[in-house]
Amino acid sequence: MKxxxxxxxGQRFAxxxxxxxxxxxxxxxxxxxxxxxxxxxxxxxKFAVTKKEIxxxxxxxxxVFFDQGSAQPDRTTQLRRRDVCPFxxxxxxxxxxxxxxxSTYGRIKPKVVGTYRLxxxxxxxxxxxxxxxxxxxxxxxxxRHAGKHFLELGRSCVLPEYRARRTxxxxxxxxxxxxxxxxxxxxxxCASFDTVNPAEIAAPLSLLHHKASVPEDxxxxxxxxxxxxxxxxxxxxxxxxxxxAALPTLIKGYLRLGAMIGDGAVIDxxxxxxxxxxxxxxxxxxxxxxxxxxxxxxxVNEIAA
Numbered sequence: 001m002k003x004x005x006x007x008x009x010g011q012r013f014a015x016x017x018x019x020x021x022x023x024x025x026x027x028x029x030x031x032x033x034x035x036x037x038x039x040x041x042x043x044x045x046k047f048a049v050t051k052k053e054i055x056x057x058x059x060x061x062x063x064v065f066f067d068q069g070s071a072q073p074d075r076t077t078q079l080r081r082r083d084v085c086p087f088x089x090x091x092x093x094x095x096x097x098x099x100x101x102x103s104t105y106g107r108i109k110p111k112v113v114g115t116y117r118l119x120x121x122x123x124x125x126x127x128x129x130x131x132x133x134x135x136x137x138x139x140x141x142x143x144r145h146a147g148k149h150f151l152e153l154g155r156s157c158v159l160p161e162y163r164a165r166r167t168x169x170x171x172x173x174x175x176x177x178x179x180x181x182x183x184x185x186x187x188x189x190c191a192s193f194d195t196v197n198p199a200e201i202a203a204p205l206s207l208l209h210h211k212a213s214v215p216e217d218x219x220x221x222x223x224x225x226x227x228x229x230x231x232x233x234x235x236x237x238x239x240x241x242x243x244x245a246a247l248p249t250l251i252k253g254y255l256r257l258g259a260m261i262g263d264g265a266v267i268d269x270x271x272x273x274x275x276x277x278x279x280x281x282x283x284x285x286x287x288x289x290x291x292x293x294x295x296x297x298x299x300v301n302e303i304a305a
Contacts, residue, residue, distance in 0.1 A: 027051055028092060033181050037174050042100035043113075045170040048093035057093045057115040058082035064157035070194055070272025085155070087131045092118045094174045096158075096167050113162040116171050117155035118178055128152070132190050135266040136277045141188075141220040148185035151178070153278075156250065179282060187259075187280040188220075190266075191251045192273035198265060201274060202232040205265060207243035208251075210235040214260040214279050222264030228274070230265050251276070258284030 028049045038045040048054045061083035065071040077083065096114035103109040122129030126139040130152045133139070142150060153175065158167050179187070193201045209230040214220065221227070244252070262277035 027054070030092070031182070033178070037094075037177055038170055040166050040170060042098055043166055043170060044097045044099060045174050046095060046097065048095045048112075048115075053095065053112075054088065054093055055082060056112040057095050057117075058084055058088070060095075060112050060115055060159070061155055061157055064159065065271060068160070070196075072270055072272065083155070085131070087119060087154075088117070090119065090122075090129065091154075092120075092178070094118065094171060094178075096162070096170050098162070114158040114167045114171055115155065116153060116175060118175070119152040119154065120182060120184075121150040121152075130188070132188060132277060135190060135223060135226060135268070135275055136262055136264075137221050137223055138188065138277075141218065141279075144217065145186065149183055150186045150188060151182070151184040153187055153189035185282055187278070187282070189278050190275040191248065191254060191278050192268070192271070192275050193248060194272065195274055196267050196269055196272055198228050198232070198267070198274050201246065203238055203243040204246040205230040205274075205276075206233040206235075207238055207240065207247075208261045208276060209263075210238070211240075212255060212259075212261045214262055218260060218279050218281070220262040220277055220279060222262065222266050222277070226266045227264040228267060230261075230263070230276070251278070254278045254280060257289060258286065260284075 028047065030047055030049065033047070035049055036044060036046045048057050059082050062073075062077070062081050065083055066073050066077070071083075094116040095112045097110050098113045099108075099110045101109055101111040101113070119130060121142070126142070127133035128138060128142050128150055130138055130150075131154055132152060156171070158171075175187075178184070193204070195201060198205060247255075257280060259278045259280040262279060266275045267273075268275055
């Protein structure tokens with residue numbers, strides 16, 4: 001029996017709604033992790049699993065890196081006002097959403113206020129398929145530790161007004177849940193100084209070289225054609241207190257967790273930064289941090305100090 005016109009129309013409408021729902025449906029497979037991970041007050045930690053949510057994370061990155069930072073957008077990036085990177089499609093994106101945020105008209109309008117990009121190693125590629133391989137020769141490191149699972153952290157940013165304990169706590173909690181779920185052994189990633197003139201940061205770069213360099217087993221070097229020597233000052237010519245104070249908060253946080261620094265820095269002219277490579281074996285993380293992470297309450301006031 002043929003459907004009536006009314007019924008056929010209803011079926012077509014239902015099909016349209018279904019197709020629209022599919023278009024908005026999850027575009028990232030979380031492999032058993034929940035989409036929403038934690039909630040502190042009005043702040044929710046979750047994964048960006050739809051195209052719309054990923055675009056919101058990209059808009060936040062544009063605002064922090066380009067509007068507020070030193071990054072220089074090309075014409076396309078400037079027009080769409082999103083920091084779009086080819087690696088985004090293979091990454092998982094942690095986001096912090098403030099559900100109490102208000103629009104310019106005073107209405108409640110949830111917004112993404114923090115994000116972190118997580119990229120698991122692609123075993124089919126010698127460089128792991130990592131973004132950092134554009135600046136650092138990571139392939140030998142991965143080959144030496146072929147049995148370990150690597151995770152790249154990147155594109156971390158938080159709106160200035162949200163750079164407080166709660167937001168940072170949520171992001172670190174999410175990273176640890178991800179690391180635990182995927183049995184990650186080592187975290188790597190680029191961390192940046194906000195300058196393209198290494199001479200301005202000679203003391204902190206030298207401090208990292210003398211006090212936090214990776215041992216030979218974990219050695220990873222900046223690409224030869226991009227490498228900037230970090231040992232600009234002799235060890236005894238550095239004021240440790242001043243050099244430590246000049247380190248970006250993110251780098252200090254990684255160091256407190258047990259991170260080491262690769263050999264050589266790289267200037268990223270597009271983002272207006274000088275980058276170093278962080279290498280953080282999970283086995284290096286102190287038990288007190290593991291206990292806090294595992295319990296869902298990392299001591300962020302110490303990590304981010």
